[in-house]
Amino acid sequence: MSCQSKAVKQWVDEMIELCQPDKVVxxxxxxxxxxxxxxxxxxxxxxxxxxxxxxxxxxYHRTAVNDVARVEGRTFICTRKEEDAGPTxxxxxPKEMYEKLGAMYDGVMKGRTMYVIPYIMGPAGSPFxxxxxxxxxxxxxxxxxxxxxxxxxxxxKQLGDSDEFVKGLHSKAAVDQDKRYIVHFPEDNTIxxxxxxxxxxxxxxxxxxxxxxxSFQAKNEGWMAEHxxxxxxxxxxxxxxxxxxxxxxxxxxxxxxxxxxxAYAEGYKVYTVGDDIAWMRPDKNGENLLAxxxxxxxxxxxxxxxxxxxxxxxxxxxxxTIFTNVALTDDMQPWWExxxxxxxxxxxxxxxxxxxxxxxxxxxxxxxxxxxxxxxxPCISDQWEDxxxxxxxxxxxxxxxxxxxxxxxxxxxxxxxxxxxxxxxSETTAAAAGAVGVVRRDPMAMLxxxxxxxxxxxxxxxxxxxxIKNLPKIFNVNWFxxxxxGKFIWPGFGDNFRVLQWILKRCNGEVDAVESPIGYLPHPxxxxxxxxxxxxxxxxxDLLSVDIDVWEEExxxxxxxxxxFDRLPQELTDQLAxxxxxxxxxx
Ligand code: OXD
Ligand code: MN
Numbered sequence: 154m155s156c157q158s159k160a161v162k163q164w165v166d167e168m169i170e171l172c173q174p175d176k177v178v179x180x181x182x183x184x185x186x187x188x189x190x191x192x193x194x195x196x197x198x199x200x201x202x203x204x205x206x207x208x209x210x211x212x213y214h215r216t217a218v219n220d221v222a223r224v225e226g227r228t229f230i231c232t233r234k235e236e237d238a239g240p241t242x243x244x245x246x247p248k249e250m251y252e253k254l255g256a257m258y259d260g261v262m263k264g265r266t267m268y269v270i271p272y273i274m275g276p277a278g279s280p281f282x283x284x285x286x287x288x289x290x291x292x293x294x295x296x297x298x299x300x301x302x303x304x305x306x307x308x309x310k311q312l313g314d315s316d317e318f319v320k321g322l323h324s325k326a327a328v329d330q331d332k333r334y335i336v337h338f339p340e341d342n343t344i345x346x347x348x349x350x351x352x353x354x355x356x357x358x359x360x361x362x363x364x365x366x367x368s369f370q371a372k373n374e375g376w377m378a379e380h381x382x383x384x385x386x387x388x389x390x391x392x393x394x395x396x397x398x399x400x401x402x403x404x405x406x407x408x409x410x411x412x413x414x415x416a417y418a419e420g421y422k423v424y425t426v427g428d429d430i431a432w433m434r435p436d437k438n439g440e441n442l443l444a445x446x447x448x449x450x451x452x453x454x455x456x457x458x459x460x461x462x463x464x465x466x467x468x469x470x471x472x473x474t475i476f477t478n479v480a481l482t483d484d485m486q487p488w489w490e491x492x493x494x495x496x497x498x499x500x501x502x503x504x505x506x507x508x509x510x511x512x513x514x515x516x517x518x519x520x521x522x523x524x525x526x527x528x529x530x531p532c533i534s535d536q537w538e539d540x541x542x543x544x545x546x547x548x549x550x551x552x553x554x555x556x557x558x559x560x561x562x563x564x565x566x567x568x569x570x571x572x573x574x575x576x577x578x579s580e581t582t583a584a585a586a587g588a589v590g591v592v593r594r595d596p597m598a599m600l601x602x603x604x605x606x607x608x609x610x611x612x613x614x615x616x617x618x619x620x621i622k623n624l625p626k627i628f629n630v631n632w633f634x635x636x637x638x639g640k641f642i643w644p645g646f647g648d649n650f651r652v653l654q655w656i657l658k659r660c661n662g663e664v665d666a667v668e669s670p671i672g673y674l675p676h677p678x679x680x681x682x683x684x685x686x687x688x689x690x691x692x693x694x695d696l697l698s699v700d701i702d703v704w705e706e707e708x709x710x711x712x713x714x715x716x717x718f719d720r721l722p723q724e725l726t727d728q729l730a731x732x733x734x735x736x737x738x739x740x
Pocket of ligand 1: 353429
């Protein structure tokens with residue numbers, strides 16, 4: 154099967170004319186093709202082979218030193234009207250941006266090969282799924298896209314002769330950080346990325362398509378593209394319920410997606426459907442909200458991942474994985490900080506320099522990554538590729554809060570839940586000895602990823618209420634409360650299951666709760682503590698406390714936060730006023 158879409162062929166021809174590659178390769182997604190590309194990348198040094206006995210099928214890559222993370226300052230949403238991108242996105246006039254970048258792409262692939270990557274976001278044949286085509290001059294991008302998406306002929310088959318696809322153009326160019334641009338034209342289904350070779354900027358199916366472009370499509374088509382994990386919890390009777398969760402980075406989202414329940418919860422199992430992105434839509438009858446994971450791999454942060462913090466992630470990455478910017482041992486094994494393996498006497502660090510344990514620099518870049526096939530995850534759900542998606546019972550929002558948010562609370566209803574998501578915040582981890590870090594608000598963890606005006610995005614969330622009969626219940630969680638000595642109170646990791654269990658009980662009407670000004674709180678004794686030595690119901694009560702003075706500051710901060718939006722729905726302002734009033738009554 155090759156490309157049947159005239160629109161694709163015409164667009165690729167135009168981009169060839171613009172970029173002038175020496176060679177154009179249309180990729181089919183076959184194993185033979187993968188081998189050929191790997192051999193080429195190994196021969197040029199673009200990739201290195203890891204120890205194939207210990208890490209079969211695993212490769213290594215270093216990006217340029219100036220190119221190690223997403224670049225929000227150089228990420229643009231180019232809608233025709235500036236106000237449609239909204240005050241929280243960088244905007245430029247699409248015509249001017251096409252001209253400016255067009256000049257940069259002019260002849261940029263001379264002496265290089267252009268790879269044409271057809272891919273599907275979502276399982277093949279699913280009504281949720283959408284096709285993209287990425288043109289790139291990087292084999293590293295091709296090999297990553299092979300893992301992160303359903304790539305090759307399968308995508309041509311899905312597209313047929315349709316012209317509905319997302320056009321992605323990527324060139325590493327000279328990896329010049331001053332000319333780096335990650336640009337979205339949501340009204341044209343187009344993404345242009347230039348002068349980067351780092352994951353989030355160049356694997357265009359991920360943040361650029363599955364969140365920024367897809368959120369715009371979702372608003373227009375009545376569904377939701379969210380920065381959320383999806384997990385399933387099976388109870389001892391074999392019934393599985395699913396939830397999604399949005400967290401800012403550094404809050405343990407991948408760990409939660411792959412959680413292993415504590416020993417007391419015998420018979421319960423947690424299954425991963427997705428670790429980063431959820432596409433959700435109501436079913437045909439408007440009964441339930443269904444979700445799919447549009448990706449087929451994990452692009453996870455390596456440092457901190459260990460057999461203790463996340464054994465499932467460690468096991469997923471043992472084969473067929475690409476490691477980027479971690480350190481290398483002398484016998485070609487990957488190594489990173491907090492991997493649970495003591496640092497060897499000598500490493501080559503992520504820059505390529507010699508490294509020894511007395512070095513004052515990190516050996517692996519803090520944002521070094523693994524790209525691993527999701528199907529290899531030991532706890533992958535057997536529904537993870539269900540074309541119909543899984544029904545969602547609960548939506549979680551969370552962040553790192555030292556004092557403010559309790560361990561868990563439930564919103565009063567959907568509208569209040571949208572309010573809770575719109576005020577989501579995390580504190581910088583500089584919270585030493587009880588000092589509170591800087592609060593960063595990141596509504597629904599979508600601030601850097603919403604492809605249109607955030608005020609309209611909030612309204613879209615509010616509008617979903619009328620489209621779903623069995624609305625998921627919305628909760629806020631905070632694993633990161635600190636005691637007066639700056640220590641985490643809650644053990645976290647697998648023990649977070651105890652909170653998930655309460656959440657599901659609430660969804661199933663199996664437990665009552667205490668009404669507070671911020672939402673419904675658990676009765677402390679309803680959080681199961683079996684097997685948790687040295688942790689009492691009083692400690693839980695402490696974790697669930699809502700400090701009125703701290704929340705007064707929080708309300709003032711939310712008022713400031715809301716000033717950033719130009720199209721904030723009245724409903725959210727009303728929600729804030731109502732919360733203020735509930736606190737006032739307590740005084
Ligand atoms: C990610 C991110 O890489 O959210 O998933 O930054
Ligand atoms: Mn993410």
